[in-house]
Amino acid sequence: xxxxRPAAAADRLPVLKTHKVYVxxxxxxxxxxxxxxxxxxxxxxxxxxxxxxxxxxRDAVTAARAAQAGWAARxxxxxxxxxxxxxxxxxxxxxxxxxxxxxxxxxxxEAAAEVQAxxxxxxxxxxxxxxxxxxxxxxxxxxxxxxxxxxxxPMGVVGVLAPESPLLGLVSSIAPAIAGGxxxxxxxxxxxxxxxxxxxxxxxxSDVPGGVVNILTGRRxxxxxxxxxxxxxxxxxxxxxxxxxxxxxxxxxxxxxKRVAVRGHEDWTDIQSPYEITDLQEVKTTxxxxxx
Amino acid sequence: MTxxxxxxxxxxxKLRLGGADGWGYAPAPxxxxxxxxxxxxxLFIDGxxxxxxxxxxxxxxxxxxxxxxxxxxxxxxxxxxxxxxAARRAYEEVWSQLPPRERGKYVYRxxxxxxxxxxxLAITESLDGGxxxxxxxxxxxxxxxxxxxxxxxxxxxxxxxxxxxxxxPLGVAGQVIPxxxxxLMAAWKIAPAIAAGxxxxxxxxxxxxxxxLKLAEIIREAGLPPGVVNIVTGAxxxxxxxVQHPDVDKVAFTGSTEVGKLIRRALAGSGKHYTLxxxxxxxxxxxxxxxxxxxxxxxxxxxxxxxxxVCCAGSRLLVQESVADEVISKLKDRMETLIVGDPLDKNTxxxxxxxxxxxxxxxxxxxxxxxxxxAPFQTSCPVPERGYWCRPTLFLRASQSHRVxxxxxxxxxxxxxxFRTVDEGIAMANNTPYGLSGGVWSDKxxxxxxxxxRIRAGVLWANTYNKFDPTAPFGGYKESGIGREGGLAxxxxxxQPEAAA
Numbered sequence: 001x002x003x004x005r006p007a008a009a010a011d012r013l014p015v016l017k018t019h020k021v022y023v024x025x026x027x028x029x030x031x032x033x034x035x036x037x038x039x040x041x042x043x044x045x046x047x048x049x050x051x052x053x054x055x056x057x058r059d060a061v062t063a064a065r066a067a068q069a070g071w072a073a074r075x076x077x078x079x080x081x082x083x084x085x086x087x088x089x090x091x092x093x094x095x096x097x098x099x100x101x102x103x104x105x106x107x108x109x110e111a112a113a114e115v116q117a118x119x120x121x122x123x124x125x126x127x128x129x130x131x132x133x134x135x136x137x138x139x140x141x142x143x144x145x146x147x148x149x150x151x152x153x154p155m156g157v158v159g160v161l162a163p164e165s166p167l168l169g170l171v172s173s174i175a176p177a178i179a180g181g182x183x184x185x186x187x188x189x190x191x192x193x194x195x196x197x198x199x200x201x202x203x204x205x206s207d208v209p210g211g212v213v214n215i216l217t218g219r220r221x222x223x224x225x226x227x228x229x230x231x232x233x234x235x236x237x238x239x240x241x242x243x244x245x246x247x248x249x250x251x252x253x254x255x256x257x258k259r260v261a262v263r264g265h266e267d268w269t270d271i272q273s274p275y276e277i278t279d280l281q282e283v284k285t286t287x288x289x290x291x292x
Numbered sequence: 293m294t295x296x297x298x299x300x301x302x303x304x305x306k307l308r309l310g311g312a313d314g315w316g317y318a319p320a321p322x323x324x325x326x327x328x329x330x331x332x333x334x335l336f337i338d339g340x341x342x343x344x345x346x347x348x349x350x351x352x353x354x355x356x357x358x359x360x361x362x363x364x365x366x367x368x369x370x371x372x373x374x375x376x377x378a379a380r381r382a383y384e385e386v387w388s389q390l391p392p393r394e395r396g397k398y399v400y401r402x403x404x405x406x407x408x409x410x411x412x413l414a415i416t417e418s419l420d421g422g423x424x425x426x427x428x429x430x431x432x433x434x435x436x437x438x439x440x441x442x443x444x445x446x447x448x449x450x451x452x453x454x455x456x457x458x459x460x461p462l463g464v465a466g467q468v469i470p471x472x473x474x475x476l477m478a479a480w481k482i483a484p485a486i487a488a489g490x491x492x493x494x495x496x497x498x499x500x501x502x503x504x505l506k507l508a509e510i511i512r513e514a515g516l517p518p519g520v521v522n523i524v525t526g527a528x529x530x531x532x533x534x535v536q537h538p539d540v541d542k543v544a545f546t547g548s549t550e551v552g553k554l555i556r557r558a559l560a561g562s563g564k565h566y567t568l569x570x571x572x573x574x575x576x577x578x579x580x581x582x583x584x585x586x587x588x589x590x591x592x593x594x595x596x597x598x599x600x601x602v603c604c605a606g607s608r609l610l611v612q613e614s615v616a617d618e619v620i621s622k623l624k625d626r627m628e629t630l631i632v633g634d635p636l637d638k639n640t641x642x643x644x645x646x647x648x649x650x651x652x653x654x655x656x657x658x659x660x661x662x663x664x665x666x667a668p669f670q671t672s673c674p675v676p677e678r679g680y681w682c683r684p685t686l687f688l689r690a691s692q693s694h695r696v697x698x699x700x701x702x703x704x705x706x707x708x709x710x711f712r713t714v715d716e717g718i719a720m721a722n723n724t725p726y727g728l729s730g731g732v733w734s735d736k737x738x739x740x741x742x743x744x745x746r747i748r749a750g751v752l753w754a755n756t757y758n759k760f761d762p763t764a765p766f767g768g769y770k771e772s773g774i775g776r777e778g779g780l781a782x783x784x785x786x787x788q789p790e791a792a793a
Contacts, residue, residue, distance in 0.1 A: 135455055140779055142761035143438065150765045150781060156748075234770075247561025254557045256725070257549075257568070257771045273456070275789060283781045285765050286744050286752045 019049045019193075021056070021217055022200025024063030025210015031055050036218065038194055041105035049193050052218035054226035057185065060214040061230050064157045064183040067211025072154050072181035076130035083126035083179060085206040090119045090171075093202060097167060097195055104166060104192035117269065118171040124272055125175040132180070132274045140285070147288045152281035154181035155259055156234035159227040161220070161249070163239035166192035169268040170199065173239050174213055176276035182235070183212045185227060189220035220245065228252035235259040235280055241266055317631070320638040322425045327415045333364045333501065335371055335525060336508035338378035339518025345370040350527070352501055355422035356635050356644040356679040364501050367524035372493065372533040375522035379464045379491040380539055382519030387491050388461065396447030399487050401514035402507075403440035406433065406479075409510065413475060413503055418635040420502040421474055422644030422680070423598050425636050435760055436479035439778075442762035443487035446783055450488065453783055458790035461489030462565050463541030465786065466534040469504075470547045471497035471646050472601040472702075478504045480777045481544050482521055483762075488786040490542065491520045495534050498527040499647045541565065542786065546603075549700075549726075549771050556774075567775030567785045569603065569767055571700040572728030575721035576606035576757065577743060579714070580614045582733035586755065588622045591706070594731055594757040596630060596684055599642055600704040601650070603772070604729035606757055608690075608697060609708045610717050616710045620688065627671045627684045634676070642704055645680035654682050654703035661687045661696035666707065698724050714739065718746045727769030731757045750776070 019038070020027040030050040037045040050056075071079075090097070094115045101111035133152055140148040158177045163169035170188070177184050188196040200215045216223060224245070228236055229252040236253055238246045241264040253260050261279045265271055332349070334341035348366040353359060367375070387395065406413065410433045417428040450459040465485045469477035474496055485492045496504035508523045524530055528551075535543045535555050542565040545555050549570040559566055576594050578587045594606025611619045635643035645651040662668055666687035675681035682704050690697050690707040697707045711717040721730055729751040732743045744752040750767045753759060760766065765781035767773050775785045 138765075138780060140761065140763040140765070142759075142764055144759060144761065146756065146759060148761065148764050150779060243561055243563075250560035251557055254553050254560070257553065257556065257570075257774060259774055262563070275454070275457075282750065282769050283765050283767070283776050284750055284752065284769075285779075286754065287756055287759050287764070288740070288754045289756050 017047070019047050019197040019217070021050045021052060021197065022204065022213070022215040023056070023060045024066070024214065025204060027200065030218070031059070038192070040103060046103055047194060049197065049217045052216040052223060054222065056216055056218075057223050057226045058230070060185040060216055061157060061227070061232055063211040063214050064185050065232050067209055068154075068156055068183045071178070071183055071209060071212050074181075076133065079179060079181065080126045080129035082207050083122055083129065083175060086202060086208065087119050087122035087126060089202045089206045090115070090122065094119070096198065100194045100198060101167060101192070104194065114168050118168045121168065121171050121272060122175055125179040125277070128274055128277060129179045132277050135274060136278055145290045147290055148285065150283050150285045152180070152278060153284050155280050155282055156182060157232060158182045158184050158235040158237055158280055159230070159233045160184050160186040160237045161224055161239055161245075162186050162188045162190065162196065163263065163268065164190040164266065165268045166190060167195040167199070169239060170196055172268045172271050172276070173237055173263065177237060177280050178208075178212055180277045180281050182280055184214065185233070186213060186215045187220065187223045187227060188215060188217045189223070193217045224249055225252050228258070229255050231256045233258060235261070237261050237263065237280065239263045317639040319634070321634065322415055322636045322638060324415050324419070324636065327412050329361060329416065329502070331362055333362055333505045333525070335365045335367050335375070336505065336521070336523040337371065337375045338522065339512060341508070344368060345374075350498060352420060352499065354419050355499075355646055356676070358678055361420060361502065364505070364525045367495070367526040367530045367533075369533045372524055372530065372537060375493045375524050376464060376466070376537050376539050378519035379493050379522055382517055383464055383491040386517040387486070387520050388489055392448035392450065392489070395489065396444045396487065398514060398516050399440055399444035399447060399483060402510060402516075403437045403444060405510045405514055406437035406440060409506075410434065410437065413506060415636065416506060417475055417503050418643065421471060421500040422635050422646050424640040424643040425638055426640070427598060432473055432476045435762070436476045439476070439479040439762040440483045443483040443783070446484075447487045447489075450787065453780065453787055454789040459787040460790060462786060462788060463490060464539060465490045465492045465542040465544055466537055466540035467492055467494045467544040468531040468534055468547065469494065469496055471500040472598060472603070474500035475503035475507060477546055478507055480546075484777070484783050484786045485544075486520055488783060490786055493522045493524060493534055493540070495524050495526060495531045498525070501525040544785075545569070552773065565785065565788070567767070567777065568773040569775075569777060570771065570773040571726060572603045572605065572768065572772050573608060573698065573700055573724045573726045574604055574606050574729040574731065574749065575608040575610050575747070576731035577717050577721060577733065578609065578611040578615065578619055579717075579732070579734040579739065580612045581736050581739070582615070583735055583755075584615065584619055584622060587733040588619065588626050590731060590733060590755070590757045591623055592626055592630070595706040596642055596704050597758050599645055599682070601646055601702055602758065603700075604751060604758065606731050607701060607706060609706055610720055611708065611710055612717065613710045613712050620708065624669060624686070627686070628673070630671065630673065630684050632673050632675050632681055632683055642684060645682050645703065648680060650702065651680040651682065654701060654705060657696055657699070657701045657703070657705060658685065661690070661694065661705070661707070664691075664694045664696065666690040666694055666696060692720060692723055700726070714743065718743060722748050725771040728767075728772035729753070
């Protein structure tokens with residue numbers, strides 16, 4: 001299972017995996033043809049990954065936009081089942097993810113715990129899809145003869161700067177966004193990108209419609225500004241403890257007044273609540289007269 | 293008025309009450325003798341009225357007469373510093389130490405005094421800002437009082453604001469409000485802020501400072517601890533000093549999208565809390581199955597309420613082709629009955645444009661619309677010689693790319709387009725950078741729900757328009773703003789949830 005390129009054994013040469021990005025339900029390479037190396041902690045190359053360009057970012061936004069209305073129109077029950085399905089797939093491939101984490105330097109027992117926590121987190125948000133609306137929407141007792149209610153609607157397309165936490169943080173940032181009906185463009189720029197590229201395969205086999213989650217690997221300084229400035233992106237989830245990173249992205253986001261949520265945590269163990277969903281929602285208030 | 297007569301009978305002559313055809317209304321002005329206005333107003337800092345540190349003032353005038361009402365202190369950076377320091381001190385030493393129930397009682401007091409002095413405030417609002425007395429009396433002031441009353445009750449119930457979490461206030465809020473609903477916007481800002489335990493520095497608009505300063509008197513009358521509410525008057529520079537002050541924890545701004553973006557940029561990376569209520573270009577969609585007469589009333593209310601100085605105004609009429617001729621014909625007839633004039637006259641429908649600058653902007657758009665090829669229609673009502681006035685105006689045959697369709701005019705100017713299918717209407721409604729509000733007119737409930745759910749905007753009115761309530765969250769999608777005001781959602785923006793246990 002190790003991703004480290006093993007020496008040729010006498011009887012059989014292992015088949016190595018090409019790590020590609022996940023856009024619109026497909027696994028293309030970067031349009032730029034460029035690559036970076038994923039490294040083990042000791043600096044040994046483990047695999048080549050795509051070094052995506054700003055054009056890849058735009059293509060991913062197009063895919064996310066195309067998928068958004070359909071995803072938001074799915075019933076909450078259906079979205080919950082799909083998130084549950086992601087958890088099932090992740091559980092089934094836990095050994096692979098443990099190996100990927102271990103190859104990136106996570107201790108084996110911690111790797112197993114992280115995969116389990118990520119799986120449980122998906123389950124947690126699977127359960128919220130048909131509940132957060134009940135907890136957070138309201139019927140408003142206006143002083144006129146109107147039926148007035150406020151509900152939550154997804155922001156739309158949400159750009160996610162994924163955290164350094166390679167699996168638990170990644171899942172914790174994507175799951176609440178899509179649980180609430182958003183589609184996402186996820187930038188994976190941390191030192192351990194391989195769980196992310198493999199998570200694309202999990203998503204792709206979990207009935208998640210193409211374009212709901214788009215995962216790009218590459219460099220933050222090349223991808224974040226075009227994503228943050230993109231006028232067809234409605235919200236940003238910036239998972240970075242670096243105030244300079246979030247500040248510059250927030251300035252780019254002013255172009256179309258994107259909503260920006262910042263998550264500076266490095267430890268994602270306890271970052272789980274319905275507020276992770278509601279921070280990526282809009283409140284819509286509707287008035288209907290009561291009369292004959 | 294000539295109508296063609298056919299052998300089959302006479303077309304009934306149109307009788308237009310209030311028009312220039314001899315059936316006008318006698319003037320019905322509101323009495324002003326009980327309203328005390330001073331010649332000079334100071335800044336309200338730390339519970340006292342003071343002159344600006346550098347002694348500067350500006351004039352506020354009556355837009356219906358162009359006559360000066362009073363000199364008002366112009367706050368500089370030093371005054372804003374003093375106001376923020378007072379707010380900080382009040383927050384740390386007094387307001388955050390009070391039992392929540394007692395905090396709520398102060399806010400209730402404000403609501404009650406606003407009601408007691410309601411007529412005085414309504415008249416002051418109409419004098420200073422030009423809005424018809426019917427609106428200031430029946431909408432602005434009662435809603436302002438209702439806002440304080442609603443949020444007062446939240447003060448001791450904050451534990452219920454965030455399910456599963458505790459809640460705590462943010463600290464000092466810096467707030468900047470516009471001139472279209474001066475007292476109501478002050479209420480929207482101050483009431484949730486102080487009920488939640490914050491203290492505030494509020495800057496009213498430079499053309500309409502008077503009701504906010506009367507509110508300061510009321511706050512003093514209500515006995516609020518000094519510094520909980522501070523009001524600094526001035527123009528853009530004063531506002532910039534408030535929102536950029538380093539010791540402000542939360543910024544709340546209502547105004548243009550252009551200025552909102554400047555504020556958002558200045559706040560980038562600061563980690564400060566903010567709400568922005570910005571511009572709009574709402575579509576009012578009239579479907580062929582609408583009750584047409586009601587829809588016409590809704591269109592008129594949507595765009596001509598408060599001279600169209602309304603961020604959520606229904607400034608685009610989208611009417612289904614099959615009923616377009618009927619709707620537009622009835623709309624023109626209804627518009628001809630609208631009375632433009634003295635804001636203090638109880639018959640007035642459309643008051644004065646708020647300022648010379650705003651009138652210039654509206655007139656520029658009237659030229660732009662015509663130059664772009666839309667067909668203008670303006671009513672024939674008389675307008676006073678002095679003051680700033682704009683007759684109700686339509687731009688017929690407007691195109692989606694026209695600036696009068698895409699940009700906020702903030703005046704009594706309605707761009708009219710037609711559509712054929714429901715999907716086309718929704719697409720047109722969503723095709724601007726704004727997303728504050730929208731209206732849907734249809735007697736088919738299922739269609740109304742479908743359309744309201746597909747318009748990307750924060751407030752949707754189905755078979756009504758321009759309704760507001762303190763319990764109903766208000767705020768925009770897209771470039772119409774970030775955050776909500778009103779209701780529990782509005783309270784959230786003056787609180788932060790405690791970290792999970």
